[in-house]
Amino acid sequence: MADRLIRITTALAVVAVAAVAAVISYRHAYELVHAHGESGPTARLVPFTVDGLIWAASMVILDASRRKHPAPPLAKWSLAVGIVATVGATVAHGASHGPIGAIVSAWPALALVGSFELLMTLTRAAARSDLAQDVQRTEPGHLRTEVEQTPEEAVLEEYRASLEGPGRPLSQRYLAEKHGIDRRRVKQIISGVEQPTAP
DSSP: OHHHHHHHHHHHHHHHHHHHHHHHHHHHHHHHHHHTTOOHHHHHHHHHHHHHHHHHHHHHHHHHHHTTOOOOHHHHHHHHHHHHHHHHHHHHHHGGGHHHHHHHHHHHHHHHHHHHHHHHHHHHHHHHHHHHHHHHHHSTTOOOOGGGOOHHHHHHHHHHHHHHSSSOOOOHHHHHHHHTOOHHHHHHHHTTSOOOOOO
16 A cells, blocks of 8 residues: 555656646747747647657656566657757757756756656566566465365365255255356265264
């Protein structure tokens, strides 16, 4: 429960940072594109191509991590190109105010990249933990669940329980119909079970 809460709160923090960074980086990219000769729909749409590339690549990498697959090289490359483009645009936007202005302008994009990497680290750790639990469940000596019980084992267990309880033992017909196996097979299964001695 605690691990899930950590992942959820981290994901919410990343979403919040991403929303803020997206608004700021869009404004910076729009002003930069507009200042360099583009206007109208082009100036308004170009920034979406950068943020859209980052979003698409991030989701592909996150999906691969959740499925315990390696991230596709194209997704890594696209994410890197998108990060360089958005950081470069924000640095260029703030460069007119000196080095401090460039750093301040680039900070939201850098915060987004750092937050996303933290989320990916948690996701990979959760995937490794789930894999370790799956391996532990399949190790020899691990208790079998009721779902893993075969019909033959279920017949034998239920028949033995009926011998210990009040009333007559369960019939072969009942056990065969309930567990979907042949009556002759039921007879073979219960033939070796010792009947209780009368008091």
